[in-house]
Structure formats: structure tokens, C-alpha cells
Amino acid sequence: MKPYYWESHHGNFGDDLNLWLWDFLLPGFRDSHDDILLVGVGTVLNRALLPDGMRKLVLGSGFGYGTLPDMRDKAEWDVRCVRGPLTAEKVGIAPERGIIDPAVMVAEMPEFRNLPKIHKRSFVPHWESAIAGMWPTTCGTVGLHYIDPRGEAGAVIREIAQSELIVAESMHGAILADAFRVPWVAVSTSDSINSFKWNDWAQTVGVTYRPRHVPVSSRAEAMIKGTKFWGVGFDVAETDAEDPNRRQIDGGLVVDAAPPRQTFLRGAAKQFLAAPSTLALWQASRVAPQLSEDRVLAERKTRFREVLDTVRRDYL
Structure with a gap:
């Protein structure tokens, strides 16, 4: 898989962390299915950013800019989870699949x-x-x-x-x-x-x-x-x-x-x-x-780990 991230011409750490976070979360993913794009951290569910004609695995990405791509083709899109319930509603999936921004997992490194x-x-x-x-x-x-x-x-x-x-x-x-x-x-x-x-x-x-x-x-x-x-x-x-x-x-x-x-x-x-x-x-x-409750953050991270388990099972 190839990790996708939006590369700001000026630099932006929230997008750039995609370069190494997924090696920690999914070791060996780069050596598996080189025809698949892993779409992770960032507000990148945007028609202008993501290429057509390539299978995309969505793990925690968000919507917020531009126009949402047509994600109905299951042969091209495997949406496991998105950033939150607002993105889930836009994409047309259950709100429970709006789990968390994957950037929170950096704290586990x-x-x-x-x-x-x-x-x-x-x-x-x-x-x-x-x-x-x-x-x-x-x-x-x-x-x-x-x-x-x-x-x-x-x-x-x-x-x-x-x-x-x-x-x-x-x-x-x-x-x-x-x-x-x-x-x-x-x-x-x-x-x-x-x-x-x-x-x-x-x-x-x-x-x-x-x-x-x-x-x-x-x-x-x-x-x-x-x-x-x-x-x-x-x-x-x-x-x-x-x-x-x-x-x-x-x-x-x-x-x-x-x-x-x-x-x-x-x-x-x-x-x-x-x-x-x-x-x-x-x-x-x-x-x-502000600060979220420990138990809430922990529950969301557990749910995201469960999604990662399904990815390992199906792809790695």
C-alpha cells in the first residue's frame, strides 16, 4: 500500500505525520498490495485530491474542503472508518464508523x-x-x-x-x-x-x-x-x-x-x-x-485498534 497525504507547499505537521505513523500502526503495509492507496490522517476526502481508478482504503480521514468524491463504487473504495460522525453522514455510512482522527495514535509511539x-x-x-x-x-x-x-x-x-x-x-x-x-x-x-x-x-x-x-x-x-x-x-x-x-x-x-x-x-x-x-x-x-475524559479517549482508541485488526486480517 502507498500512504496518501496532502502535502502543503509550506509544510503542515498534521498531514506530514502520515509519512511514518502508518509504519507503526500497520507494520509491513508498504510491502502489501502496491495497487492500493491508504488514505489516513487529514481532511482529504476531496474530489480534487484523490486519484480516480485506484483502490483506496480509508482509515480515519475527514471531509471538510471542496467536493466529496463519489465513494459508492466498492471496487474502488474500502471505507473502514472516518474521522467523525459529521464525515460519516456526508459519506453515507453509519455514524458509529466515525471513530477518531488517527493522529491520536501518535501518543502510543x-x-x-x-x-x-x-x-x-x-x-x-x-x-x-x-x-x-x-x-x-x-x-x-x-x-x-x-x-x-x-x-x-x-x-x-x-x-x-x-x-x-x-x-x-x-x-x-x-x-x-x-x-x-x-x-x-x-x-x-x-x-x-x-x-x-x-x-x-x-x-x-x-x-x-x-x-x-x-x-x-x-x-x-x-x-x-x-x-x-x-x-x-x-x-x-x-x-x-x-x-x-x-x-x-x-x-x-x-x-x-x-x-x-x-x-x-x-x-x-x-x-x-x-x-x-x-x-x-x-x-x-x-x-x-478543555480535555476529553480518559475513558472516552481510551474507548475510541480501542475501537480504532479493532479496525486496524480487520485491515491486518484482510490485507496483510
């Missing part, structure tokens, strides 16, 4: 167990926010550790596991925090954050997605997201709503080549303009966090 806590509070933005936001500076101002979601997946996951609290705009930031039993707070900077996929996962572990609003931190970030910054609105240019990699999201960013003094003054001005974001992020890091 030996290399991520019993890691020491070294970060008091950490912030994991959405990858689009990380491209043009002032978040590293903002986090430094309010005493938060900044975790770049575009980093190497294993390193990002260790930073999450080594935190005592996670503020997450990234859905997989919250999913991994919950899996490692790290309390988390959800935030959102714009309507571009997909609430459908968050609620799809949240319902599986009995938590509620109620994100605190945090304003975008820069004009460039507002341009990427098509939202307002200090009352000025921006429209985002969509070239293809089906595939996020086809969106022109950073073509308008310009490297600052001004003299050092002007660069310093501009940096100070940007920090000042990011003050509402800084305050809102600080407030978010001080509210009561």
Missing part, C-alpha cells in the same frame, strides 16, 4: 512517551497564520512558547507533548494535545478556519469546539485570509477552492529591503498594530482549558 515538560504554555497557529503573522513576536511578548506547524512533524509533536497547556488554532495541535493529555484552548483568527472538521473530531471525544476569537496579527495575514485588520477589509483571491495548494496565498508578500533604522521603526509599528492580537492571545492562554 515509544519515542513520544514520558517526555519531560519544558514549556508552560504554547501556541500552535494554523499553517496559514504562520506564513505571514506576527505570532513568534506576539508569543514572546505574552510568555507563550511558539510552535510553528510547518516544522518537521516529529519535532512539532514533541513540543506539543512537552507543553503544560496548548493554545491551538491548528486542529491537529488540539488533537495531539488531547492525545498527550495536555489541556488545550481553541482559538480562531478568521472564518477561514474550518469549524466542520473541528466539530467532526470534537464529537468523537465529547468536547465542544468554542474557539475564542483572536484578531489577525498583521496586514499580510489579513490579505491571506480575506479578513479585516484594524477595520480595513481584504478580499482573498481564490484560484481553486478544491485544492488549498493552488491558492495564491503569499504572492503579495514583499521582503523589506529598507535601511536598518527604517526596518526597526517598521518592526516597532507592526508590533504596535499587533497589540489586539497580543492581548487576545494572552487572554486565551489564561481561560479554563
Whole structure:
């Protein structure tokens, strides 16, 4: 089998972990049935992303962007489980098969167990926010550790596991925090954050997605997201709503080549303009966090292991 994952041109740990997670969950799967695509972690049940004419084994994937593929052909689709009940309803399968996001199983891997806590509070933005936001500076101002979601997946996951609290705009930031039993707070900077996929996962572990609003931190970030910054609105240019990699999201960013003094003054001005974001992020890091119940998470992981057992029986 070949593992499928959506590869962001900028990097996104929640998708990139597909490169090695399945070797742990299904050892030897790469050597079996090279004509089958294993569709796992990610919001990838999207007509524009998955190839036609190839058998696909779906294990925990979600819907949330673009158009759902026609999955009625059983010769091409073997849907064992999906991320949650909302995706299950869209696909047309029983809600009980909306089990969990497979990323939670990362916490079972030996290399991520019993890691020491070294970060008091950490912030994991959405990858689009990380491209043009002032978040590293903002986090430094309010005493938060900044975790770049575009980093190497294993390193990002260790930073999450080594935190005592996670503020997450990234859905997989919250999913991994919950899996490692790290309390988390959800935030959102714009309507571009997909609430459908968050609620799809949240319902599986009995938590509620109620994100605190945090304003975008820069004009460039507002341009990427098509939202307002200090009352000025921006429209985002969509070239293809089906595939996020086809969106022109950073073509308008310009490297600052001004003299050092002007660069310093501009940096100070940007920090000042990011003050509402800084305050809102600080407030978010001080509210009561969420965490799913141990028994609920354990039950969902058990059900997912049972699905893996059927895959081993039928394919390996």
C-alpha cells in the first residue's frame, strides 16, 4: 500500500505525520498490495485530491474542503472508518464508523512517551497564520512558547507533548494535545478556519469546539485570509477552492529591503498594530482549558485498534 497525504507547499505537521505513523500502526503495509492507496490522517476526502481508478482504503480521514468524491463504487473504495460522525453522514455510512482522527495514535509511539515538560504554555497557529503573522513576536511578548506547524512533524509533536497547556488554532495541535493529555484552548483568527472538521473530531471525544476569537496579527495575514485588520477589509483571491495548494496565498508578500533604522521603526509599528492580537492571545492562554475524559479517549482508541485488526486480517 502507498500512504496518501496532502502535502502543503509550506509544510503542515498534521498531514506530514502520515509519512511514518502508518509504519507503526500497520507494520509491513508498504510491502502489501502496491495497487492500493491508504488514505489516513487529514481532511482529504476531496474530489480534487484523490486519484480516480485506484483502490483506496480509508482509515480515519475527514471531509471538510471542496467536493466529496463519489465513494459508492466498492471496487474502488474500502471505507473502514472516518474521522467523525459529521464525515460519516456526508459519506453515507453509519455514524458509529466515525471513530477518531488517527493522529491520536501518535501518543502510543515509544519515542513520544514520558517526555519531560519544558514549556508552560504554547501556541500552535494554523499553517496559514504562520506564513505571514506576527505570532513568534506576539508569543514572546505574552510568555507563550511558539510552535510553528510547518516544522518537521516529529519535532512539532514533541513540543506539543512537552507543553503544560496548548493554545491551538491548528486542529491537529488540539488533537495531539488531547492525545498527550495536555489541556488545550481553541482559538480562531478568521472564518477561514474550518469549524466542520473541528466539530467532526470534537464529537468523537465529547468536547465542544468554542474557539475564542483572536484578531489577525498583521496586514499580510489579513490579505491571506480575506479578513479585516484594524477595520480595513481584504478580499482573498481564490484560484481553486478544491485544492488549498493552488491558492495564491503569499504572492503579495514583499521582503523589506529598507535601511536598518527604517526596518526597526517598521518592526516597532507592526508590533504596535499587533497589540489586539497580543492581548487576545494572552487572554486565551489564561481561560479554563478543555480535555476529553480518559475513558472516552481510551474507548475510541480501542475501537480504532479493532479496525486496524480487520485491515491486518484482510490485507496483510
